[in-house]
Amino acid sequence: MQTHTNNNAYYVPPPSIWPLVGSIALLTLATGFALLLNKTAIGPYVMALGAGILLIMLFGWFGAVINESISGKYAGQEDASFRWGMAWFIFSEVMFFAGFFGALFYARNIAVPMLEDAQSLWPGFVAAWPTAGPGLKTVITPVHAWGIPALNTLILLTSGVTLTWAHWGLQKDKQSQLKLGLALTIALGILFIGLQWYEYVVLDFTLRDGIFGATFFMLTGFHGFHVILGTVMLIVILFRSLASHFTPGRHFAFEAVAWYWHFVDVVWLLLFIFVYCL
Amino acid sequence: MNTTTVNDATGHHDHDHDHAPEGFMRWLTSTNHKDIGSLYLWFSLFMFFFAGALAMLIRAELFQPGLQYFQPGVFNQLTTMHGLIMIFGAIMPALVGFANWQVPLMIGAPDMAFPRLNNWSFWLLPAAGTLLIATFFVPGGAISGGWTMYPPLYMQGGIAYDISILSVHILGISSIMGAINIIVTILNMRAPGMTLMKMPLFVWTWLITAFLLVAVMPVLACAITMLLTDRNFGTHFFDAAGGGDPIMFQHVFWFFGHPEVYIMILPSFGIVSTILPTFARKPLFGYVSMVYAVASIAILSFIVWAHHMFTTGMPLGGQLFFMYATMLISIPTGIKVFNWVATLWRGSITLETPMLFSLAFVILFTLGGFSGLVLALVPVDIQLQDTYYVVAHFHYVLFSGSAMAIMAGVYYWLPKWTGHMYDEKLGKVHFWVTAIAFNITFFPMHFLGLAGMPRRIPDYALQFADFNAIASVGGFLLGASQLLFLYIVIKCARGGAPAGNRPWDGADTLEWTLSSPPPYHSFVTPPLVK
Amino acid sequence: MSIPKYPDPRAGHTYCTWTIRILFALLAGLAPALARADFALNLPTPATGVAQDIYDLHTLILWICCAILVVVFIPMAIALLKHRKSVGHQAAKFHDNLAVEIIWTVIPILILISMIWPATKLVVSMKDVSKSDLTIKVTGYQWKWEYEYLGDNIRFMSNSSTPQAQIDGEQPKGEHYLLEVDRPLVVPAGKKVRLVLTSNDVIHAWWVPAFGVKQDAIPGFIRDTWFKVDQPGIYRGQCAELCGVKHGFMPVVVEVVTPEKFDAWKQEQKALVAAAAANAGKTYQMAELNAIGEKVYTANCAACHQANGVGIPGAFPALSGSKIATGDVAGHIDMVLNGKSPTAMAAFGKQLSDLDIAAVVTYERNKWDNKTGDLVQPADVAARRK
């Protein structure tokens, strides 16, 4: 308990209640979800409670971070920490998607052909893609890649450009360019989500339709979820820009969200190629 | 990396955070790496005893053939939860606890890079642990499909399965955030002059372990997410009728699972590599090759996963590839063993408790490594897969590997952490009873496996009776000796001879330059490393 | 003829194994155990060429590992004895030596290569299922094996035959406790037998240690393996993949007979199949059905729903008083025929005959609290099969 604060010391935040609140939130959320899955009536309410606590935690925690940032507690070394941290977090997300892509490749190139070989169990089954598998007789009409998916590709790529343009604005301290760029990016993100939603609605297969349906919805679903998350983060950043939180010299939060957005973008490109085109 | 101190004109005058909060709130809300480290360690000790108690029940049931105390379903719950909790609740948190305490101290940092996040990483564990333990009390009982969670068996069963999946998700979040924190701390917070190649080996092993964690925990999340949706939302990832494949789960799981076992052993290597030079009073032999060996083990660990799946009937090419890759890991691991022996050679050795545990580690881990090598050979593995030989193998690497290294580390750093010396005499007793009881428990399991006793069974044929009885007696002794460990740790935490800054005359890492226990904020002014 | 083969308790006793035995027995204070001393220290006596090769490979590796152990730990022992502070040894200062580092990288690589060669050859031969004399399809069920002689129309279930009373300790345990079945797999000696394996529910593994064969049976997929045994006899093994509550009670027994006996056995089986077919249209009395039903229930259902029909709350529903078991007969038959995926309730239509199902449904509808008085005939079941 000695410490005489040193001007140069790395900023160590004071004790905080938010992590504990976050844990309670996840505990509640998980309990509620498990109850819901097992058809217990209170499940949804417990989940809602958990989600509520989680929201409070997020506001509280990010609020604290933003305050610290504004009051200048984060200098060069802290900033570097945040960058490293975000980079490694994105790496973990990459591995998460890699797992699902791996499942897709495995199912397509190994499992389905092996099922064709097992003729004595699945007489007449022919390995093909898409397939709902030998036991479900569903015939699957995949999404046409050059319809909505291609349009969505264009939208996401454009949003990457607008975001970069916003970043240039920020670097040159052109606040209006920053705000406009962000707003455009958000609009494109929302457009993407809307189209994706529409595509889900008009599709005539579901995630229950065999391995194609499962991998399709798992990959596009998690991607869509990330786009939603990214859009929410962009909105937060837009509000912070409106409140003039960022300067050309210090705007890590902006960059973190931009990295995240580009990551989501790249995942989409892979999805477009491996899920829709091939 | 440039780690020179920052010059920030805006200043950091914020005195309120310098006070350590008192009482309850100190532990609940801490942003202090030492407090959080202690929390991790206590949590893991609790879980170690919990999972150990389950093991005692397992050994009680297996003491003689026939069903004595538990119905088969309950026995499977014991086995599954024992494995799951030991790995995720005891060993991993203990090692993260070490990282929390030691990494900032050893690299001369004031704290972890993200102190608040650090607190969250910890407090997620009790949440996940509560969920896991609660499953014993839900209708249908806890999960009983093995810690490896293979479908389709995992499709059968009640709410406990969903709870456990969600619990493992939370554990995963905790591990990923903890690992990111450790990586960033190491990359960004080193004291001036502390280049990467000057870092203590323990820090190196944790850097690489944290990388493994960030890389594979998300893959585990994938695997169990697919399980969850197969169970509840009608997907067919693991169901042949829908074009899926149960073996796909095994691939995804072991892509996580094999690196996971190195996650549990690499920091242990680090602990042992710190302790041996101290008590041999001689620098670690082959520091550079040690670093490269750890890195090679980590990289190789990504391409050996299917050695857990030789009996699934992989194509010939797959079997051969995974056999060769697995065998290759012996090379870097061997280098480590040889370096340790060379460190001892012509030293000036004393045998305090941490040293005893470390020496036992070197010998017994090597035995476990050899049985791993035997399992790596496809034809022999076909005989031994899913037998007690495998159980023997992984307890040699996990108990006499990870767990004994953790004990070594606890004895080594307790004086630093508490400011008191532990009871050396009792420590030695603890060591000898543990080492002997451990071998009585697990050595016979090699014979059981060779003779053909499958694992995960509550009852067995008569020719396995004698060795099982021996293993059970050893197991009880092993369990009892851990109570002694608990006593020693508590006694030391509450008082004892003052330790002084540097109780071990051979120790030369940075933490020994601080007081014992170290100040609330470790290195407020970064030390200068020559 | 039945020479007990698994495991041969007297095989391979050497001075060394005795030493280890005594050591352990003494360590654990369990000297009385020695008197029984029917345990083995090594792989069981091989009955096939592959198993023999595995045995030899294991022996080779074991000795190599022992040799490395000695080479590594003798220096360590010397250091621990001589280079001690207590004997006044001063610490040297060296911490690097490129030459030794290279040596102890290269030598292990050479050792590994020496292991790889025999191992690779053996894997290749184990994988070679070509030129087999006969093919048998093995299907794993929770918790029994089904054997089907492809092309011969012979097909039967192989259940554990260890009485529950032995397991519960109410009866002395028999010689082949847990390693005995009602109908073993019968194969001819000296012939290459190919197995194709699959499973009906979860993953099982078919394993006979003396053959050096262990292969997972995976639902929806087919895997194959082979063995060729020269010595007639009875060989025993177990399921080797966790497959649910009775995983420990899922033995494999293979009876290897001379080719002549094998042919005779095959004829016998075919006659039995023909006799069963002749009985197809028959109607049964309540008492007959209840008697058969009780057997079927004990063998197939009691594991989950329990002998007293109360199930295990939360996991397996009670049948006593169950809506399905007292309601519509057709619904009850359907439940048993088709099961309920993805729960543990399997589709028994594939594994039980019409008679068996009729009997067990009748039994369930009249046992415990269920006093429906319904009588279900095999024809009723046949009618509901799709």
Ligand code: HEA
């Ligand atoms: C800390 C944990 C840990 C560690 C370090 C290891 C290390 C190794 N493991 Fe182990 N393993 C597990 C934990 C671990 N394992 C667990 C938990 C399971 C079971 C999971 C389950 O199914 O529940 C398992 C299962 C397992 C299997 C599957 C068995 C089966 O189910 O059929 C295999 C097969 O290849 C294997 C191999 C190896 C090898 C080759 C190593 C190597 O890394 C060992 C290398 C070390 C040495 C070889 C010794 C030192 C070297 C020398 C002295 C040099 C000279 C040596 C030579 C040249 C030979 N392990």
Ligand code: HEA
């Ligand atoms: C790090 C990991 C770790 C550790 C330390 C241990 C420690 C022990 N393990 Fe464990 N084990 C696993 C990891 C571990 N195990 C895994 C992964 C599996 C596979 C699971 C699966 O198949 O899915 C397994 C499986 C396993 C089995 C096989 C079960 C089966 O296949 O059916 C057995 C059987 O003997 C066993 C025994 C023991 C024993 C006796 C100990 C002893 O070392 C424990 C010593 C005891 C203690 C430390 C606690 C002492 C506490 C007390 C004495 C207090 C008692 C208090 C009360 C009763 C209130 N373990």
Ligand code: CUA
């Ligand atoms: Cu079937 Cu285990």
Ligand SMILES: [Cu+2]
């Ligand atoms: Cu492995």
